[in-house]
Each structure stands twice: as structure tokens, then as C-alpha cells.
Amino acid sequence: MENTIYDxxxxxxxxxxxxxxxxxxxxxxxxxxxLYLGIDPTADSIHIGHFIPLMMMSYFQKCGxxxxxxxxxxxxxxxxxxxxxxxxxxxxxKDIENxxxxxxxxxxxxxxxxxxxxxxxxNNADWILKQNYIEFISKIGVHFNVNRMLSAECFKxxxxxxxxxxxxxxxxxxxxxxxxxxxNENCRVEIGGDDQWSNMLAxxxxxxKLHKSGSFCLTCPLLLNSEGKKMGKTxxxxxxxxxxxxxxxxxxxxxxxxEDSEVYNVLRMLTFLPMDEVNRLSNLxxxxxxxxxxxxxxxxxxxxxxxxxALIAKNTSEELFENSNISDTMPTVIVDxxxxxxxxxxxxxxxxxxxxxxxxxxxxxxILIDDNKITDIxxxxxxxxxxxxxxxxxxxxxxIIIK
RNA sequence: GGGAAGAUGUCCGAGUGGCUAAAGGAGGCAGACUGUAAAUCUGUUAGCUUACGCUUACGAUGGUUCGAAUCCAUCUCUUCCCA
Numbered sequence: 001m002e003n004t005i006y007d008x009x010x011x012x013x014x015x016x017x018x019x020x021x022x023x024x025x026x027x028x029x030x031x032x033x034x035l036y037l038g039i040d041p042t043a044d045s046i047h048i049g050h051f052i053p054l055m056m057m058s059y060f061q062k063c064g065x066x067x068x069x070x071x072x073x074x075x076x077x078x079x080x081x082x083x084x085x086x087x088x089x090x091x092x093x094k095d096i097e098n099x100x101x102x103x104x105x106x107x108x109x110x111x112x113x114x115x116x117x118x119x120x121x122x123n124n125a126d127w128i129l130k131q132n133y134i135e136f137i138s139k140i141g142v143h144f145n146v147n148r149m150l151s152a153e154c155f156k157x158x159x160x161x162x163x164x165x166x167x168x169x170x171x172x173x174x175x176x177x178x179x180x181x182x183x184n185e186n187c188r189v190e191i192g193g194d195d196q197w198s199n200m201l202a203x204x205x206x207x208x209k210l211h212k213s214g215s216f217c218l219t220c221p222l223l224l225n226s227e228g229k230k231m232g233k234t235x236x237x238x239x240x241x242x243x244x245x246x247x248x249x250x251x252x253x254x255x256x257x258x259e260d261s262e263v264y265n266v267l268r269m270l271t272f273l274p275m276d277e278v279n280r281l282s283n284l285x286x287x288x289x290x291x292x293x294x295x296x297x298x299x300x301x302x303x304x305x306x307x308x309x310a311l312i313a314k315n316t317s318e319e320l321f322e323n324s325n326i327s328d329t330m331p332t333v334i335v336d337x338x339x340x341x342x343x344x345x346x347x348x349x350x351x352x353x354x355x356x357x358x359x360x361x362x363x364x365x366x367i368l369i370d371d372n373k374i375t376d377i378x379x380x381x382x383x384x385x386x387x388x389x390x391x392x393x394x395x396x397x398x399x400i401i402i403k
Numbered sequence: 404g405g406g407a408a409g410a411u412g413u414c415c416g417a418g419u420g421g422c423u424a425a426a427g428g429a430g431g432c433a434g435a436c437u438g439u440a441a442a443u444c445u446g447u448u449a450g451c452u453u454a455c456g457c458u459u460a461c462g463a464u465g466g467u468u469c470g471a472a473u474c475c476a477u478c479u480c481u482u483c484c485c486a
Contacts (some may be wrong), residue, residue: 205453237468253439261441287438356431360447366433378453393432 004028005063009218011275012268014056016194017220018027019204024369027188027216032117035189036068036181037061038124038196040075040175041099045245046106049230049239050267052220053191057119058110067111067119068187069322071100074128096123105240110303122178122185131176137244140176143209144202153196171202178203182215190217223269231262241304248305252313253395255297263292271299320397322369325387332399342367342379345400351392366393 006028009015018024027033039046046054057067073096100121104113111119149155149168178200181187190200200217207215223231239254240246246254264282265271273281273295281292294314301310312329319327333349346358346367348383359377361367368375368391369381381388381402390398397403 257439258437263440286442289440290422290438293438310481317439352432354450355452356450357448364433364446393434 003063008063008138010058010060012054012059012061013394014220014269016219016221017197018200019172019216024216024218025079030067031068031188032064033188034066034068034181034185035097036070036178036185036187037191038070038072038177039103041071041073041096041103044095044099045242047240048223049193049356051241052223053193054107054111055193055270056220058272059117060189061117062216063100064117066117066340067109068181068185069103069107069119069121070177071103071123074125074169087183096125102242107302109306115299120185122181124173124180127180128173128176134170136176140172140206144172144175149202152201154197161164163223166367171199174199175203175206178215178217179207179210182207182211188214188216188240191217192217192219194219194222200379214333220263221269223265231258231266236288238281243305243309247331248301248309248313249316249329252297252301252310252317255300256293256317257395258296260289263289263296266296267292271296273299276398291400326399330399332401334401334403336403337383340381340383340402342369342374343377345381346389349390349398349400351390351396352400361392367391 003011004025006025037057039050057069059341061067061203076252097248100123101276104121113119146168149171149232157170166210178187178190188202190342192200193357197217197219204215239251243251245397257264264278267278268275271278281295282289283290296315298310298314301313305313316327316329319325320330335345335348342362343358346352346361347355351362352358358367361381362374362377365373365375369379371391383402385402387399387401390400392398
């Protein structure tokens with residue numbers, strides 16, 4: 001590949017901030033190195049927020065560099081003392097192993113764990129937990145200037161509602177991770193979301209203090225919608241990458257429904273489509289941009305769930321929305337004969353969480369069965385039917401199979 | 404260690420004895436208009452009930468009162484100031 005990783009990332013505008021830019025450009029030209037990305041293993045699945053750094057990592061790997069995924073098992077073992085809500089769940093060794101396995105599975109669609117520059121997964125528990133406190137603060141802590149730390153943007157916000165010592169230590173631990181990988185794995189670069197900039201910068205500085213040079217970090221832009229909020233949040237929380245948590249169909253629909261203004265960013269940051277194509281698609285006018293959204297949805301779904309699943313989701317959506325046909329693969333709920341009352345049914349299908357809510361929906365004309373608007377809140381589904389199509393609003397379709 | 408302020412629905416935030424299931428805003432959902440977009444307008448947004456109404460709910464637990472988000476006591480937590 002004649003383009004260096006720097007050129008590639010630059011062309012997709014995936015670099016938000018970078019340290020020692022010129023030096024990094026040179027390094028990218030001359031050497032193959034390792035780079036790392038830290039992931040908090042508090043859940044057994046990663047969500048879309050992790051995705052852009054992983055895309056970045058994938059580009060690095062394509063350019064011949066070796067990705068290291070760092071699982072924050074050590075830091076997760078420490079309870080969060082800020083006590084805002086509950087104590088952070090303590091993770092057992094076993095939890096972490098499970099999480100690592102599923103994360104690996106999800107990531108392996110676009111990052112390879114085989115071959116010459118295979119990615120590896122490490123757990124910072126392996127070195128953090130061995131640390132002796134006094135040794136740690138005298139070896140690492142002396143290099144951190146509290147005044148400077150406090151002036152960092154990420155602490156400024158915390159200053160307003162209280163900052164705990166733990167949170168300050170977090171920076172040291174993260175920096176130490178980088179140092180450890182630098183010394184043991186030839187890891188030269190840390191990547192991450194832009195909210196991690198201060199922490200990452202601290203690691204780069206630490207290494208440069210101890211080893212004079214060679215460390216870099218770069219951040220990717222956060223994926224924001226037009227209102228400046230993080231994308232990938234749904235009613236039910238995050239948009240997960242595992243299909244047990246977010247179904248492939250829902251995942252596809254999320255991207256199919258993005259705003260016009262988001263198409264460009266999503267294509268550029270979340271797909272591997274060539275930039276020519278990205279530009280062409282995002283400049284489509286008016287309703288034609290729907291074509292671009294279909295491609296966005298398909299490409300991202302393919303990347304996460306594989307081609308087969310993506311095709312199914314795409315076909316299901318087209319059947320439902322464009323041909324108003326019933327699709328075999330649409331979301332389906334099986335109910336007993338006892339649940340044929342419309343209000344019960346809505347709860348059963350997770351469309352509403354209470355009967356009151358269901359009544360409101362029906363009164364507003366938001367519920368359709370087999371394309372007939374339901375107006376009676378006592379409506380019962382015809383018992384002779386084997387299956388019906390329940391529609392909420394314009395976008396939610398569920399096939400009901402009556403047992 | 405001393406002092407001050409505060410905790411309200413998904414979130415922000417008004418409310419200082421009955422008119423409060425709790426103003427207003429944001430967000431969510433539905434309807435109209437559209438392109439499975441945005442913007443705009445309308446409705447709706449604790450649970451149960453066809454409904455009258457009932458049951459929960461303003462940090463927790465007790466108390467005062469015919470009646471408490473509102474007053475009192477204790478506790479928990481948060482923030483700020485002084486040391």
C-alpha cells in the first residue's frame with residue numbers, strides 16, 4: 001500500500017487531534033508499529049461509541065500495523081468511589097474472560113486476529129494489579145503535575161461538581177498502561193475517542209519523559225448528530241453491536257433513519273466505501289438521498305453482522321416499507337390465545353409498557369392491525385386468524401403469530 | 404473539625420399547608436404535512452379502571468394536622484465556604 005496510515009486517516013477526516021503531527025507522518029512512512037485502544041469491559045458487548053476508534057484501528061491494520069485491544073480489567077476491578085449511582089459493578093475474572101471472548105467475536109469482523117500483524121487483546125489487570133502503591137507513585141506519580149492536570153479540559157467540568165482522587169489517579173493508570181505497552185509491545189500510538197484526549201496526552205508525555213521520544217496519540221471525532229448529541233443512543237439505551245442486545249433489523253433501521261445531514265459523516269467514518277463514492281452519495285439531492293441512507297444502513301450492518309444478516313434486514317425493510325408486503329423475516333412475536341385483547345397484546349409485544357399508554361396510542365390512531373386502524377380499546381383479534389400484522393405508527397411492524 | 408445550601412416525574416426546573424398526578428422547558432410517542440429526513444403545527448407523556456373514581460409518587464424513616472412535596476425530628480447523600 002503506497003498510502004501511509006496517516007494519509008488514509010487524513011483523507012477520511014478521521015483525525016480530530018494528534019500529537020507531534022509531522023513526526024508521526026514520518027514514523028508512518030518508515031516503520032510498522034503497534035498501537036492500542038482501551039475498552040472498558042463493563043458490558044459483554046461493545047456499542048457504537050466504540051466503533052469509530054475500531055474503524056481507525058482497522059485502517060491501521062490494513063496499513064500493516066499491529067493493533068492491541070486493551071481491556072480495562074484492572075481498572076474495572078476497582079469500585080468507582082464517586083458513588084454517583086451505585087458502586088460500579090465489581091467484575092470477576094470470569095466475567096472479564098466472557099466479555100473478552102464476545103468482544104473479540106464482534107471485533108473480528110473488521111480486525112483480524114490472524115496473520116502477520118494479527119491483533120492481540122491484553123488486559124491491564126495483568127500489570128496494574130501487581131503494582132505496589134508506593135513504588136507506583138514514586139516512579140510514575142512524580143511525573144504528573146497536579147496544577148497542569150487540573151487545567152485540563154476534562155477536569156474542568158468535573159471541578160464544578162467535585163473531583164475525586166480516584167479520578168485523578170485514573171489518568172496515571174491509563175498513562176501507565178501506555179508505558180507498559182510501549183516498553184513491552186513496541187506500542188507507539190494510542191488511539192481513542194476525543195473525550196479521552198487529556199488522558200491519552202498524559203500517557204504520551206509520561207513516555208516522552210522516561211524515554212525521550214517515540215510516543216503518539218490521536219483521537220477520532222465523536223459521532224454527533226445535528227443537535228450535537230452522541231449518535232447511537234436509542235430509547236432503550238445504547239445501540240449495541242451484538243444482535244442479542246439490538247436486533248439486526250433494529251440496527252439496520254437505526255441507520256436507515258438518520259438525518260440527511262448525518263449521511264456524509266456516517267459514510268465517511270463508519271464505512272469502508274471509497275471517498276469518491278462517499279462524496280457522490282452524500283451529495284444526492286432531495287429524496288434521492290434515501291438511496292444513500294439505504295447504502296449506509298446496509299454497509300454498516302454488513303460490517304457488524306455480516307453480509308447475510310445485512311441482506312436479510314435490508315430485504316425485510318424493503319418489503320415492509322416499499323412494497324407493503326409481509327416479510328418472513330420481520331420481527332415476530334408469538335402469543336397465546338389468551339392475549340388477544342389489543343391492550344394485552346401491545347404489552348406482550350413490548351410496544352407499550354402499560355395499558356394506559358396503549359389506550360393513548362389507540363385513541364390517537366397509532367395502532368393498525370392488518371392495515372385497519374384500531375379505534376376500540378376493547379378490540380380483540382379475530383381468533384380464527386393464525387397471524388396478523390401489528391403496526392405502530394409508521395415505522396414499527398410486528399408479525400403476531402397466534403398459537 | 405466548623406458553617407451554609409440542596410435532594411421534585413425520563414432529564415432540566417417551578418412549586419413553601421387544601422385549587423398539585425405536581426407550572427414551564429427539553430426529550431419520548433402518536434396525528435397532519437413529507438422522502439422511513441428535517442422543520443412546522445396538533446395531541447399525548449405514573450399505574451389500574453369503559454367511566455365515576457381508586458392506588459402509588461416530590462431522598463429515607465417517623466411525627467404534627469381534618470389535610471403535607473410544602474411544617475417538625477432523625478437519618479442518608481450531594482454541593483459550596485472556612486480550617
